[in-house]
Amino acid sequence: MSNRSEIECWLTDMDGVLVHENHALPGASALLQQWTDLGNPFLVLTNNSIFTPRDLSARLRASGLIVPEESLWTSALATADFCASQVPGGSAFVIGEAGLTTALHEVGFIMTETAPDYVVVGETRNYSFDAITKAIRLIRDGSRFIVTNPDATGPSAEGVLPATGAIAALISKATGREPYVVGKPNPMMFRSALNRIGAHSENTAMIGDRMDTDIVAGIEAGLHTILVMTGISDEAEIRKYPFRPDEILSGVHELLIEGPIETDTL
Template sequence: MAERKPIESWLTDMDGVLIHEGVPIPGADAFIKKLRDSGKPFLVLTNNSIYTARDLQARLNRMGLDVPVDNIWTSALATAKFLDDQRPGGTAYVIGEAGLTTALHDIGYVLTDHAPDYVVLGETRTYSFEAMTKAVRLINGGARFICTNPDETGPSTEGPLPATGAVAALITKATGKQPYFAGKPNPLMMRTGLNAIGAHSETSAMIGDRMDTDVLAGLEAGMETFLVLTGLTTRADIDRHPFRPSNVVNSIADLVDRV
């Protein structure tokens, strides 16, 4: 394997890497501080489309993690960037929360249930049968199906919750139409994020806790990858996948000295 160039920019997942169930993971504060002091470009990424970047900044700040708004990249922002590139000034029927609706408003999209260009499915804690039925009928009527991320479950203090990917599967079953997923592991989310901070994949690293989204996305975007064992993937899980991370570490604390 060819030797990689030194890491000049960092992308890191949020849940399972920096925080876990609303509590910062030991070493996360030191890692973020080291990044900010170094002046290196960095992004905190999340496939969760519920919150705006400003919401997430406030949440992280309450936990002692000082991350500027411009250094937060969500699947909602990646979805909005994709739609703005594909069909500027379009229309969409949206199932989701403020993170997604705000991102679409900010690119000048009109949110409507009357013959929209797109049906856009994102994360919400209140998926309604009525909204899903409307989405099915609009897609059958010609609307293109877009989904913020493919995660089938999400974490909660009580255990896993059905997430966007699971609801997308229901709509696909009812329509026969597969969605286009904008979030991880689509390398589009990584490349648009890299572009946002002026970084290049050959000198960038991706840190994540999931093989099927974080590591795969980093790999397909051409970045060095670090798997941390503080989230969903265990060391035993690694060999179940046909690809491997560049590096495996116990936690984000092990990477402070790499910045």
């Protein structure tokens, strides 16, 4: 796929693509409205598992972006979807926030500390030594190890914070077990997103700002890939990788259609 005119469905990353530090990026609001007016199915994706879709929808609205709850797909939702597909009505011991526990509850999982099917680690700002110790013991006793996303650090106003990947590495070192990571760059997250909106890879695009997650996962999922330069990537970063996105744009404003949007022929 290299022809944007054939795209009917859209997946897009959130931070660095639509928003930056809680401010909408140029063209983001208009692009979301364009997709809505044209009837293009879309999902806004994030590797952050802390917040529920309702929380994220409210945060985006405060930034001037209208994204309904049903148009948000988080690594927590993708993880819950994966776990339920493997062990319907299963159980889990969770290190994470409301976004993750709510997603697991909604697919019928039980939260337990007694021989759970899975130990699931997600993003949190309140990592507990006791909880990490419990996770290590459960995994050593046979529970399977799942991680929502591989990010080792996250941003804050004071500087970087240890994130899911860092805690997962600690648990892996203590157990000798590597986790299955559901979120980007695993294309599993994109495939579950495609299923969510009834889309096919042949006519779906992925917009992202990271070569190492958004673009590589999009390529592996068979999507049309678009890298925008409003996030962390620059020309030097792009040159590091052996693969290339289908398109490189300065920002999502370049995806706007000029003039009135015709819908009566769709």
